[in-house]
Amino acid sequence: MTRKSPQNQEVETTGHSWDGIEELNNPLPKWWLYTLYVTIVWAFIYALAYPAWPGLRGASAGFLGFSTRGEVAGDIARFEALNASIDSALAAADLTEITPGSDLYTYALNAGHSVFLNNCAQCHGAGAAGNVGYPNLLDDDWLWGGTLADIQYSVTHGVRNTDDADARYSQMPKFGADGILEDAQIAQVVNYVLQISGQDFDAGLARAGAAVFEDNCTACHGADGTGMRAFGAPDLTDAIWLYGGDAVTLTDSVTNARFGVMPAMGLRLSSAEVNAVVTYVHAQGGGE
Incomplete structure (x- = not known):
């Protein structure tokens, strides 16, 4: 009896046929199947290990306790600890006495740029050139004054907001809407x-x-x-x-009339952050 080689063995069909062409039921290679099984098991373990499954009040925590927010919070805390001494010095400093070129001044500029991009650029623009209704901080035309002390007060207390009792406040009459002028x-x-x-x-x-x-x-x-x-x-x-x-x-x-409002950033930022962004804004060319 002659033995058929694997190439000559008949392969069962799946029973599906299109235009006279039958679909053969060739088994998948073992290595491919084992790889598939391993990836399924790996995906299941991964889903249990890390936050993955949505719930009514949040995703599953995962048995490893990993959290990207936790990692970021840890990095922030670490850098805050490293900068604690210079932040304290900046918070307590008289801004008029910080010498350009000094370590504290350089730190204030770099930190102030970061604070500005995170808190001020949305209105004043990334380059501080302002937008319609939001002042340009690069020129020497200041509504409330452009000295370090003036800018510090404006940043700390804001303008025409209802959150800070010391906010700068003024109101232009609605000369037409209120019938003051024809x-x-x-x-x-x-x-x-x-x-x-x-x-x-x-x-x-x-x-x-x-x-x-x-x-x-x-x-x-x-x-x-x-x-x-x-x-x-x-x-x-x-x-x-x-x-x-x-x-x-x-x-x-x-x-x-116009009634622009600026938040009281002193309620959101630390004293060091306020002084940093004040130093940065003043150094952009428009400070007096």
Whole structure:
């Protein structure tokens, strides 16, 4: 009796056929099956070892107790311990006496940049150049003052927020919405502001607007329109505008007023972090 070689042995079919072509029931290689079984067992063990299974109040913890958040928290705690002494020095320092080039100044700049990106860049931009409604921190045009002490106060207490009783506060009247001025008067004062800021204006409206400005605006913006930092009132004679200086935007500002709010970062940040970000902002070129 001749023995058929494995190549000549008939292979059973699965019973499936397409267009006369039958599907053979060839067994998978043993090594492939064993590899599959091992990966299944490994996946099951992995799912039990690490956080994986969702529940009503969170995922399973895993018997290894691993947590990416825990690792990050541990790294943060480790670096905080390493920087504890210099953080204490920065928190207690008189910012005006920190010498540029010193270790404390260099640390403050680097730490301040990190604090700025995490807490301030969302409004003022990653490069601190500001956005519409959010001041540019690179120039020398400051609503509330640009000295280290001024910036420190603004960062610590914020502006027009309800969380800090010491927040800087001022409010521009809604001259149009509240019926303080008529539309014609608003057009006049807008043209006067266009005139003093060096833009195209209607001379007749601007002449009438000078009187409207004197009666309603000088208390905050000053007789010459250069602003008053005590009230956070902007200079209306330059080309720097927080919301825009064209006729349409100025009309909206006079009619409905503006009411920008800045959080009290002193409630979120440590004293060292506040001093670090103040040093960083002041060093960007706009600090006085």
